[in-house]
Amino acid sequence: GQSLEQPSEVTAVEGAIVQINCTYQTSGFYGLSWYQQHDGGAPTFLSYNALDGLEETGRFSSFLSRSDSYGYLLLQELQMKDSASYFCAVRDQAGTALIFGKGTTLSVSS
Amino acid sequence: EPEVTQTPSHQVTQMGQEVILRCVPISNHLYFYWYRQILGQKVEFLVSFYNNEISEKSEIFDDQFSVERPDGSNFTLKIRSTKLEDSAMYFCASNPRDSYNEQFFGPGTRLTVL
Numbered sequence: 001g002q003s004l005e006q007p008s009e010v011t012a013v014e015g016a017i018v019q020i021n022c023t024y025q026t027s028g029f030y031g032l033s034w035y036q037q038h039d040g041g042a043p044t045f046l047s048y049n050a051l052d053g054l055e056e057t058g059r060f061s062s063f064l065s066r067s068d069s070y071g072y073l074l075l076q077e078l079q080m081k082d083s084a085s086y087f088c089a090v091r092d093q094a095g096t097a098l099i100f101g102k103g104t105t106l107s108v109s110s
Numbered sequence: 111e112p113e114v115t116q117t118p119s120h121q122v123t124q125m126g127q128e129v130i131l132r133c134v135p136i137s138n139h140l141y142f143y144w145y146r147q148i149l150g151q152k153v154e155f156l157v158s159f160y161n162n163e164i165s166e167k168s169e170i171f172d173d174q175f176s177v178e179r180p181d182g183s184n185f186t187l188k189i190r191s192t193k194l195e196d197s198a199m200y201f202c203a204s205n206p207r208d209s210y211n212e213q214f215f216g217p218g219t220r221l222t223v224l
Contacts, residue, residue: 033211035153042201042215043153050211087153089211095166096141096210097155 002026004088004101011107012078020073020104022088030091032064032071033098038084043100046086047073075106083108112136114216116202122222123192131187131219133202142185143203143213144177146170153201159185192223 004024012018024032031050035043049055049064049071061074075082085103092099115134123129135142144156157167157177164177176188185204189196199220203213 031211037153042217044215045212048211091210092155092166095158096160096205097143097158097166097168098145098153098211098213099155100153102152 002090002092002099004090004099006086006088006101006104008102009105009107011109014078014080014108014110016078016108017074017076018078018106020075020086020088020106022071022073022101024069024071024088024090024101026069026090026093028093029066030093032062033089034060034062034073035087035089035100036084037087037103043087078108080108080110082106114202114204114214116200116216116219118219119217120220120222122224125194125223126191128188128190129192129221131189131200131202131221133185133187133216134183135185135202135204136206136214137183139204139206139214141165141205141207141210142179144187145201145203145215146198147201147218148198156187189221192221194223197221197223 006022033048034046037043047062059076064071087100087103089098089100117132142159147153157171158165199218201218202216205213
């Protein structure tokens, strides 16, 4: 089966940089995805890494190390609107379903 | 921008009743999913659907659940004989071919079983 571990909560101030880590155990690996979910909202795709290294999308970057079964989401120049839950996810080994971690709640204060 | 839509936004039902949750995936997408999220917990996969049939399902998706694509646009989740523990947010999602990691989620239906 698959399991993902990420911190439950992270706090930061506006303008800061925060890193949300994710370690995973999977039988087969098809990449690591990151989703954002605001309170009461739907998960929204942020980023995906299939290969080792850093993927940058504006203020958000995601990193993957397949040898360490580890990835992280880096959020720069934090804004209040970044307060949300962030989930790492892997694909189910058998098909296309996503298996999510328990999520990290990010609180950004002024 | 196209989006996944879901109805109703909130459904309240009595234990033992049947409910049908409706979704309209993005029109050119081929893969459809139902996920659920119990309040404060992680998003859990229920079932995936491709080419008019179930492609995979989780242990949660037992005989109480069924899915259907009754026409070219709607995708439904039926829960027979609802239980208190079925109370959750149910999300529909879809993706086009070969984009399995970037799934597009609908706004969800909050199901409350009393």
